[in-house]
Amino acid sequence: MLLLVMLPTAAPAGAQPDPGVRVGRTVADARLHGYRFERLSIASADGQRRYRVHLAVPTATAPARGFPVACMLDGNAVLMALEAPLLEQLAASARPPVLVLIAHDNDLRIDGPARTLDYTPRRGDGAGEEFDASGNGRRSGGADAFLALIVERILPAVRQRVAIDEGRRMLWGHSYGGLFALHAITTRPDAFTDYVAVDPSLWWGEGFIVGEMERAAQRHPAMPARLWLMQGMPVDSRRGGKVGPGGRGAGNAEAGRRLDAALPDMRGLEVRRVPLPGLEHGQTLAAAIAPALQALAADASP
Incomplete structure (x- = not known):
């Protein structure tokens, strides 16, 4: 297991973003050098749910092996945070990535109930409905179906x-999306080559995802993939010191310690840690976009 420490190229400041904000004018509406945008509409396998995919495609001729691809969850929020200078920088690289920004089919920046269902794994073995471990009453447990949608339809x-x-x-995800990325790497480690978990909700279900990773270490003889752990380190102004990453306090800290102990047992998995210092949980979403995409464009190795 390889541990690398990297710093983001930029970090936003300010308060945590309001998830109820709606998408307005974005970089997709601007005149860009090097990228063009398309929008796709994809239905779930049962036809009951629809997804909006913002597709950013480099205008350059594709390399012989094709373009790298980044599937990014909370696609509306990512689109709102994307900036033209970053895209133009990516376009100037030898192998700019295709961006696949996956959103639920509405104009909300974040669709809380829909993402709770899609981004969380099932905790039980039965076929009945499950509800979010946080106790908010939202349906949960749809991660496997959503992962199949990404791999088999999108x-x-x-x-x-x-x-x-x-x-x-x-595959890139923040918070519950980071939880989803960790679930994906434990259940379908060959679906992607790089899994980016930004401030993942390790606390969820009393560390349920860490248990999954512990079991995956025994189930998979080798996991030839990269795991990028990007975590905020907010500063507690009352004490003048740093506090732990993510939400849910002690639950996240304890699950993080378990995760650190489990990772060395996941053979073949290359782990890269990217600290996002001084940032609250909500702020890490925007801050983690550039480091992930820059690394994808810079690293041409398979």
Whole structure:
């Protein structure tokens, strides 16, 4: 297991973003050098749910192996945080990535109930409805179906439009999306080559995801993938010191210690840690976009 420490190129300041904000004018509406945007509408396998996919495609000729691809959850929020200078910087690289920004089919920055269902794994073995471990009454447990949607419906639709490098496929998620990325790497470690978990909700279900990773270490003889752990380190102004990353306080800290102990047992998994110092949980979403995409564009190895 390789541990690398990196710093983000930029960090936003200010209060935590309001999840109820709606998408307005974004970089997709601007005149860009090096990228063009498309929008796809994808239905779930049962036809009951629809997803909005913002597709950012480099205008350059595709490399022989195709473009790297980054599937990014909370796609509306990511789109709102994307800035033209970053895209132009990526476009100037030898292998700029295709961005697949996956959102629920509405104009909300964050659709709380929908993402709770899609981003959380099932905790029990039965087939009945499950509800969020945080006690908010929202349905949960749809992560496996959502992962299948990405792999079996969304990515094939992208491949029909642009050449993809199958050796560089990234899944990026923040908070519950980071929980989803960790679940994906434990259940389908070959679905992507890079898994980015930004301030993942390790506390969820009393550390349920860490238990999954502990079991995966025994189930998979090798996991040839990269795991990027990007975590905020907010400063507690009352004490003048740093407090732990993520939400839910002690629960996240304890699950983090368990995760640190489990990672060395996950053979073949390359772990890269990216600290996001001084940032609260909500702020890490925007701050983690550039480091992930820059690394994807810079690293041409399969």
